[in-house]
Amino acid sequence: MHAESDPDAIDPLIGKMRAAAAPFRRTLQELHRSYAGLFDGAVATYIPELALADPSWFGISVATADGLVFEIGDSGRPFSIQSISKPFVFGMAIQDHGRDQVLRRVGVEPTGEAFNSIVLDEATNRPFNPMVNAGAIATTDLIEGADAGERFKRLLAMFRRFTGRDIHIDNAVFLSERITGHRNRAIAHLMRNFGMVGDRFEESLELYFQQCSILVTCRDLAIMGATLANGGQNPLTGETALEPQYVKDVLSIMLSCGMYDFAGEWAYRTGLPAKSGVSGGIVAVVPGVAGIGVYSPLLDPKGNSVRGIRVCQDLSRKFGLHAFEARFSGPSFHDECHPPRRGT
Structure with missing residues (x-):
């Protein structure tokens, strides 16, 4: 996992938060380990620059709607947003x-x-x-x-x-x-x-x-998704990126049309608003909870990241993230990302 900084010395509670979030880190580590060896698909070649991508590049990042960021693999590697x-x-x-x-x-x-x-x-x-x-x-x-x-x-x-x-x-x-x-x-x-x-x-x-052609990272995608999950307000900066009343417009179109001509099956199996790009990125949104960013340039025939689809499907299944899953008795995505509050 690539952490951006170590604020433990500033507030010991941060260290406790990290320790409490260890199960979720392990989940991401297991997902990365499971799919790092998957080399199905092909790198996009119809835009010559995209053909230069290394098929082994693979990053996962999750940003919560209240500003926690988890990342592993090539989460800081820049690629074009497409x-x-x-x-x-x-x-x-x-x-x-x-x-x-x-x-x-x-x-x-x-x-x-x-x-x-x-x-x-x-x-x-x-x-x-x-x-x-x-x-x-x-x-x-x-x-x-x-x-x-x-x-x-x-x-x-x-x-x-x-x-x-x-x-x-x-x-x-x-x-x-x-x-x-x-x-x-x-x-x-x-x-x-x-x-x-x-x-x-x-x-x-x-x-x-x-x-x-805008350059982003897997971490950027997760934060962009978390901003939508947070009603249009960036959870790290507090700045409004999109007025709250328009967030539903964006999420609706992502759910129904965001995954190319795989959109129907994606909505059926994964059930999250999402958008993919032919450089290998996927951003997915768990409204009110988190944004998910995955980067891997190996694409399926429809133009979606093969590893990215697998990671999002597994997270959705494990934590019951599907938009229409009314009841779920498994582990809570929110609780696994967050520790108990101070004093509890």
Whole structure:
């Protein structure tokens, strides 16, 4: 486990908290040990920079809604956020424009299609949802700003509030996306033909490429998830990243559409709002409790991290985290992460 600091000398209670949380650390250690040798799947190659990832990279991080962070493996290794950016930009667009205006531009229906499919709902003149590329480009097109630079700064500022630290892009990934993004350009031009995006859609497409190239770590994903679990407030910094009334919009779309064309089975088996990306990250949210971040670049045919799915499924099963699990007699996820309060 990689701990960021050792505050035990400041408050002896912290040391007791760590000791009491040892069972949960062991759970993460066991999960990491169980799946570190799993080499099913393949690293993404359609974006050349992603093909450079080492298949052995594997990190797990869990951040609670009250600010405890547990991590193991390659939890501090940076990678490009890719599609995991989509629900957070969707939340920003709703906060900028309100639900009604955003929903006039992009729907919320699962497609059952691959994330990069050129499929549009011509009956409603919208992309199907903001988690597929067409819907994500339309959502990014809604980000306000006087020019490209201002819009990009606003995006970075939003991700800084979610992660609690300064955020940058990987220029090599950005250029790689730009050079090879012919399919996304075709989607953007087709949407412009139908009036689904505005006149500055080409600028928005560049912004979308930048958005997908933002560098994060497994720990960042866990904190982003914990921020959503905490009603939009970052549990480490106390800063509001998303107004509380819009958190349900983001979590709903993550649950129904967040795992590409595996979303239905994910909701059935794991039952957590989540989003994956083709660089190998997964963020999952246990509302009111915690955020889970997993990074492993080996992907299944649908574009989801193989190890990431296994880790989240195991945590959901072990602790009864499924959104629709009404009764559960096993160990409590919250209690295993937390010690008794002072004086108890």
